[in-house]
Amino acid sequence: MNLIFDIAWTHVLARLRQTGVAIAGVATGVGFSIMMASLMQGSQDDFIKQLVNAMPHITVSDERRAPPPQPAERFYDAAEIHNLTPEARRRGIKNPLATMAALEPWLPGGIAPTVRVQAIIRYASHDVATAVVAIDPRREASVSDLPKQMRGATLAALYRATNAIILGDRLSEKIGARIGANITLQTSEGARMNAQVVGFFHTGVRSVDESTAYVLVKTGQILAQQTGLINELRIRLGDPMISREIADRVERETGYKSVSWQEAHEDLMSSFVIRNLIMFTVVGAILLVASFGTYNIISTITHEKARDIAIMKSLGLSEFTVRSIFVVEASIIGVAGAAVGFVLGYLLCVGLGSIEIKSPFLDTDRLPLAYSYVHYLLAGIVALLSSVVAGYQPARKAARLHPVEIIRGAT
Amino acid sequence: MSIDAATPLIEARKVTRILPGIVPTTLVSDVDLVIRPHEFVAITGPSGSGKSSLLYLLGLLDVPTSGEVLIEGKVTTVMTEDERALARLTMLGFVFQFHFLLPELTVRDNVTLPMRALGRLSREQMLERAEMLLSSLGLADHMKKRPDQLSGGQRQRVAVARSLANEPPVILADEPTGSLDSKASEQVFEVLQELVAVQGKTVVAVTHDLAMAERMDRQIELLDGRIISDHAHPAAQAPA
Structure with a gap:
């Protein structure tokens, strides 16, 4: 050699x-x-x-991935059902606090309860469809970067006014609302509420910044017209790359549809x-x-x-x-x-x-x-x-x- | 290496070499030849008579079209290329008309090259042997020089030293003095003569120089690829 x-x-x-x-x-x-x-x-x-960072790593919603089997399907090997109207059921995750308590011991990250409501924000002749996310500010830091993404105020500002609301910075620009502005929220179910803008946030994801607003859980439940409603659990993990596996386990244990960020953005x-x-x-x-x-x-x-x-x-x-x-x-x-x-x-x-x-x-x-x-x-x-x-x-x-x-x- | 004087070192049996082509060219035709130990053989003939071609066939650099070449009784035509390469490395030493030293290597490294390729000696033993060979050829002061820093005669002596590196019993020389002046030619001839007389090697040399050929033990003359005469020179003498 x-x-x-x-x-x-x-x-x-x-x-x-x-x-x-x-x-x-x-x-x-x-x-x-x-x-x-x-x-x-x-x-x-x-x-x-x-x-x-703009969204939770895993979102557990109050939906089921597959519809519940019909009684006829349980009794017969072959059943064909036409024009079925699903049974009306109460919205929200059952026993959300107990569910969270069951997940928290093994979950490698934080979990927070949320109420998500679709509403129209009305201000100065502007009507903008918005996802109103009702959060617990004390838990929010464990599931998102929202506290760091705040502009002009902190998350604690949600406690400073009745029906306080934090808007995405692009949303506020779109409707021209400033801090202190009183806006109107209206849901498709007819609920109507006045809210005061107490701050803005900026995630850097345009779709989030121009169509999302945050309120307190209590405010969200009033807007949804359902006391005690929690229709979403948001989870953030230490390692976001294991979200898919964790989401699968959460879904197995809770029965609720659990979507990882990878699944949400599969395309x-x-x-x-x-x-x-x-x-x-x-x-x-x-x-x-x-x-x-x-x-x-x-x-x-x-x-x-x-x-x-x-x-x-x-x-x-x-x-x-x-x-x-x-x-x-x-x-x-x-x-x-x-x-x-x-x-x-x-x-x-x-x-x-x-x-x-x-x-x-x-x-x-x-x-x-x-x-x-x-x-x-x-x-x-x-x-x-x-x-x-x-x-x-x-x-x-x-x-x-x-x-x-x-x-x-x-x- | 002990050589039995009765056993032919190299033997050619009905060796023919034809260069293929549109018009096939016969280089060597139907040659029978035996080279025995300790012989000093000259191969002579006019240009194009097949002298060098015969030498390359005897030296396993070329493969005959028909017939066979035997080295120490072993048929070489059935050997693989690597087996022939090993036979060249251990049994045969080559000296060409042009020194054919590797220009980037020093004189000493050129001499150690065949030893390193064989890999039987330690580095120290190789260097010691290379220095001994070069000193014996009067090149002790030139070991660290590159070939282009030497005269033609000196380069040819280095080539002789390299051919002796693995102590082969046979040295094949193709016009070893062809590119040298008369003084240098004489020096190289004396070195080859000494290899036979003192070291007991067998030397087969192709030469145009008939006077030089007559000073060798045996002269084989070729014409058109065929041996036309093969005779001994009783008058040939060992160097004083």
Whole structure:
């Protein structure tokens, strides 16, 4: 192995300029791949973070995933039921406090009761359909970032006025309501209530900010015209990525429909798969192009070294040894290119992360970047593999050279 | 390596080599030849007579179209490429018209190359042997130089040292003095002569130089790929 490496090393050193260009090609591929992966992953993480922070990780609603079986279905193997009107039942989660108490011991996160009511907000001749979410401010910090997303007041402001309400900042802009404004809430069931705006919030998710409002649980129950109503339990977990598993267990234990944030945004999650596929294709293409440089340098070296190959083979070096010499040369280029590419990739990420962006559509002023060793590892492995593959073909050709043909030509 | 003087070292049986092509070219035709231990053999003939081709066939660098080449009684035509490579590494040493040293390696590294490929000696033993070989050829002061820093004669002596690296019983030389001036040619010839007389090697050399060929033990003359004469030179003498 030492012999193979020594000869490979002398070949690489003897063609410093060409080797440098090949290394630069691989390094550029690796560097830009890392930067691109970092940017794509960063933007995806940032998006998921915003999405996850804007809503509970798991929402337990007072619905059942499947309708209850009809008596006829219980007694007969085959029953066909037409024009069935579901039985009217009392809204809300039964014994919500007991349900929460049963979940809390094993739940790796917080849980809070909620009343969700659909209402029309009326103010200054504006009518806007709004999801009114009735919350317990003391528990809210354990299930959402709402306390941190407040603008102009804290969540405690909900206690400061009768029927106090907190509006999304885009909603307040839309209807022109300021703090202290008295607005009217009206439900489809005819309930009507006056409420006072005590603050705003901003999640960064447009659909939430322009159509959501928060009130106290008591206020929500009055609006829903049902005392003691809790129609939603909101759960936040330490690790949002396990939401799906936890949601399944909650649903099994409570019988209520329990939806994780991943399920709620399944279409979005599947678009990430496509996005990642595109990213890896582009990154792969960049590295493939870089490997052409390696192919070129190894082809050039084997061409220039045809006489040396003939000498080595005439001395008795095996085809394997000769082939290995050039594969090792390609590996040296791949490893050196990957190492330089790691530094380049990191510097590109740092440089990109330092660019200030001012956009009214973005909450952040810097590009979101994810620093992960996986990006480096993947880019490095692909660069090394593509270098070896690129070097193998000319190496194989070189190893098969018939020494006599070269020696005859030389003499 | 002990060599039984009665056993042929290299044997060619009805060896023919035809280069394929639109018009096939016969390089060597129907050659029968035996090379015995400790012989100093010259292969002569006009250009294109097949001298070098015969040497490459005897040295397992080429494979005959028909017939067979035996090394120490073993048929080599049935060997794999790797087996032939190993036979070249252990049994045969090559010296070409042009030195054919690897230009990036030092003189010493060029000599250790076959030893490293064989891998039977430790690094220290390889270096020691390379230094011993180079010193014996008057190159002790040039070990760390690269081939392009040496004269033609010196390079050729390095090539001889390299051919001896793995102590092969046979040295095959293809016009070893062809690219040298008369003084350097004489030096290289004396080295080859010494290998036979002192070290007991077998040397087969292709040469155009008939005067030099006459100083060898035996002369094989080729014409159009066939042996037209094979005779000993009783007058050939070992170096003083």
